[in-house]
Amino acid sequence: LDSLSDSIQKFIESTERFRHINPFVPFSIKITASASVINKNLSELNFWHSTTATIIAIRRGETLLLSPGPYATFLENDIFYFIGDESAEEKVENFIYPN
Helix, strand or coil: CHHHHHHHHHHHHHHHHHHHHCCCCCEEEECCCCCCCCCCEHHHHCHHHHHCCEEEEEEECCEEEECCCCCCECCCCCEEEEECCCCHHHHHHHHHCCC
């Protein structure tokens, strides 16, 4: 049991070290037909103000749009890549797919 506990602790420490080395590991979310944001752009939705997440890229089919501006529009089947704090993933999920 001590060995397992030590292994878990080492894993947690290495994960934290990696997070400090590369704090910009992006999250992603796919836009489906049930998304409340389809055909709306980031600016009109106040995306950043609502989520504190920053969109860094959009995968649209075979195209990867890097650093899209405030007028980037959510389209069905897009995959949005974003960065933010630890709560960003949940905030974006709830913003795009409100219950």
